[in-house]
Amino acid sequence: MLNPYGEPSDGLSTPNPRQWMGTRLLNSQRTGMARCFIWALLLGWALGCAPPPPASPPNILLIVVDTLRADHVGLYGHERETTPNLDRLAADGSFFRRAYAQSSWTLPSMTSLLTGLLPHRHGVGRDPDVARRFGRLAPEIPTLAEQLLAVGYATGAIVNNVFLAPEFGLQRGFGEDYDYQGASKASIRSAEESVDAALAWIEPSRHPYFLLLHFMEPHLFYDPAPQVRGTFTGDGEPPIPVPFGSDRAIRVLKKSRPGPASEELEYLKRLYDEEILAVDRAMGRLFGELEKRSDWENTVVIVTADHGEEFFDHGGFEHGHTLYGELTRVPLVVHGPGLDLGEIGGVVEHVDLSRGILGLAGVPSDKGLGGDDLFSTIKRGEMLEPGTSISENTLYGPARLSYLDGDYRMHLLPEEKRVEIWELNADGLETRRLVSPESNREIERMKLALAARRGHLSASAVAEGPELSEKELSQLMALGYLNEE
Ligand SMILES: [Zn+2]
CATH class of the missing domain: 4.10.910 (30s ribosomal protein s13; domain 2)
Incomplete structure (x- = not known):
C-alpha cells in the first residue's frame, strides 16, 4: 500500500519531532x-x-549553481573574492551557515529540492545494484512547479545539466517553459546566456512567477571564460592542462599518490574559483536588471547549490562519491520582503527550503514532506538550533547514508557494515573522527534518532528508471558519469 508520495503507508509514520513542533x-x-x-x-x-x-504572493526566483561548495563563496569566508554580487545580496537578506543538500550529485539532490522529499522517498538516484539505472520521478509525486502552477504562478526553468533532462521527470509543472540545454564537459550554455534567457522570460505579465535558474560553470571542465580567466590564476604557465577535466587528466589526478602536488591542487582551486566568479558576474547583472523593475520589492530570490566539490579533503576529487561536508554543505542565501535577518547558524536542509517555497506561495504544507517550512520558521524568530539533516545516494561506489545531528555526523555504508562518526566544526564540516568507545555511544544515539526521522529502510531505494536516448547516454559519458564503476 503506497501513499501519494510512493512510500509504504506503515513504517514511515513515526512523527518527526521537528515537524510535530512546527x-x-x-x-x-x-x-x-x-x-x-x-x-x-x-x-x-x-x-x-x-x-x-x-499581500499578493511573491515572485520566487530559485537560483541553483551546480557544484558550488559553500566555503568557496566570499560570504562564507573564502580567501578570494569569488562572489561580490552574491555577498551584496546576502548583506540585505539572510544566509544560512549550515545548509545541506540531500545528496552529493545532481539527480537526487535536485529531485529533493523540487519535491520536498528525501531521496529514499522520491527514489530518483543511482541504483547501486543495476548498472546505468537511475530512477525517474513517479507521476503521483507532485513537483513544486506543479503545485505553484495550481495556485496561479507562472512557472519556468532554465537548466543546463543532463541529469535535469525531461526524461527524469522534473520538467513537470513547467510546461513549454522548461528550457533545458544539456551540457557536455566541453560545451555549456554560459551563465551570461542563461541570464539573458531569464531576463527574456521574466515579463511584467508573468506575476507571480516561479523561475528555476541553473548555472553550470563550476562543474568540470574547468575552463573559465576569457573575461574572468587569469583573475586568480595569473598569466603564468599552468602546472596542469587547461581546460581541465578530460577523463585522462582526471584519472591521472585521482590515481596520484599521496595526491597532486600542492601547486597543482592550488591551481585547480583557483580555476574553479574563476568559474564561480563568472557565475557571480552574471548574477550581478541579473540582480541589477531586476532591481529596476517595479515588482522587485515583492520578489524572493534564493541562491543555493545542488552539491559541492571535493579537492582531496577526504582523499578524493569531484563529487558524487561520498556525503562529507565538502560535497553536501551548500550555500543558501535568501533575499526578499521580511528576510533581512543576516546570518543564521542553525542546521537547515533543502527539503526545508522546498517546503518554505510552497509556504511563500500559500500552498498548504503537507506533513508527508521531509522538512520544516524554512521561511515561516525564521520569521517566527526560531533559528533552527540544533537541527538535523539527512543526505543519501551516491553516484559511485557502495550505497551511503549520512545523518547530521547538531555537532556530529554519522556516515553509514550498510553493504560494508561500516559506520563512521565525525565531530563537526562551526561550519558544519567533518573535522575529527571519533573512535570507540566514544563513538559507540554516539552511534547508538544517532541510529535511534535517524530511525525516528527516516524509518528503517534500505539506503538505496530507487524507482523505475527512464529509457535514456543515445544522445543522453553519450552526454553522461562525456561528463564522465558512466565510466566510473
Ligand atoms: Zn550537480
Missing part, C-alpha cells in the same frame, strides 16, 4: 490569526472601513 506552533498561530482576523473585521466595521487586503 505543526503545533502553526496550529496555535492559526488560532491566533483567526482571532486577529475577527477583531480586524469588527474594528473595520466599527470604523467604517474594510480590513487591508492580503
Whole structure:
C-alpha cells in the first residue's frame, strides 16, 4: 500500500519531532490569526472601513549553481573574492551557515529540492545494484512547479545539466517553459546566456512567477571564460592542462599518490574559483536588471547549490562519491520582503527550503514532506538550533547514508557494515573522527534518532528508471558519469 508520495503507508509514520513542533506552533498561530482576523473585521466595521487586503504572493526566483561548495563563496569566508554580487545580496537578506543538500550529485539532490522529499522517498538516484539505472520521478509525486502552477504562478526553468533532462521527470509543472540545454564537459550554455534567457522570460505579465535558474560553470571542465580567466590564476604557465577535466587528466589526478602536488591542487582551486566568479558576474547583472523593475520589492530570490566539490579533503576529487561536508554543505542565501535577518547558524536542509517555497506561495504544507517550512520558521524568530539533516545516494561506489545531528555526523555504508562518526566544526564540516568507545555511544544515539526521522529502510531505494536516448547516454559519458564503476 503506497501513499501519494510512493512510500509504504506503515513504517514511515513515526512523527518527526521537528515537524510535530512546527505543526503545533502553526496550529496555535492559526488560532491566533483567526482571532486577529475577527477583531480586524469588527474594528473595520466599527470604523467604517474594510480590513487591508492580503499581500499578493511573491515572485520566487530559485537560483541553483551546480557544484558550488559553500566555503568557496566570499560570504562564507573564502580567501578570494569569488562572489561580490552574491555577498551584496546576502548583506540585505539572510544566509544560512549550515545548509545541506540531500545528496552529493545532481539527480537526487535536485529531485529533493523540487519535491520536498528525501531521496529514499522520491527514489530518483543511482541504483547501486543495476548498472546505468537511475530512477525517474513517479507521476503521483507532485513537483513544486506543479503545485505553484495550481495556485496561479507562472512557472519556468532554465537548466543546463543532463541529469535535469525531461526524461527524469522534473520538467513537470513547467510546461513549454522548461528550457533545458544539456551540457557536455566541453560545451555549456554560459551563465551570461542563461541570464539573458531569464531576463527574456521574466515579463511584467508573468506575476507571480516561479523561475528555476541553473548555472553550470563550476562543474568540470574547468575552463573559465576569457573575461574572468587569469583573475586568480595569473598569466603564468599552468602546472596542469587547461581546460581541465578530460577523463585522462582526471584519472591521472585521482590515481596520484599521496595526491597532486600542492601547486597543482592550488591551481585547480583557483580555476574553479574563476568559474564561480563568472557565475557571480552574471548574477550581478541579473540582480541589477531586476532591481529596476517595479515588482522587485515583492520578489524572493534564493541562491543555493545542488552539491559541492571535493579537492582531496577526504582523499578524493569531484563529487558524487561520498556525503562529507565538502560535497553536501551548500550555500543558501535568501533575499526578499521580511528576510533581512543576516546570518543564521542553525542546521537547515533543502527539503526545508522546498517546503518554505510552497509556504511563500500559500500552498498548504503537507506533513508527508521531509522538512520544516524554512521561511515561516525564521520569521517566527526560531533559528533552527540544533537541527538535523539527512543526505543519501551516491553516484559511485557502495550505497551511503549520512545523518547530521547538531555537532556530529554519522556516515553509514550498510553493504560494508561500516559506520563512521565525525565531530563537526562551526561550519558544519567533518573535522575529527571519533573512535570507540566514544563513538559507540554516539552511534547508538544517532541510529535511534535517524530511525525516528527516516524509518528503517534500505539506503538505496530507487524507482523505475527512464529509457535514456543515445544522445543522453553519450552526454553522461562525456561528463564522465558512466565510466566510473
Ligand atoms: Zn550537480
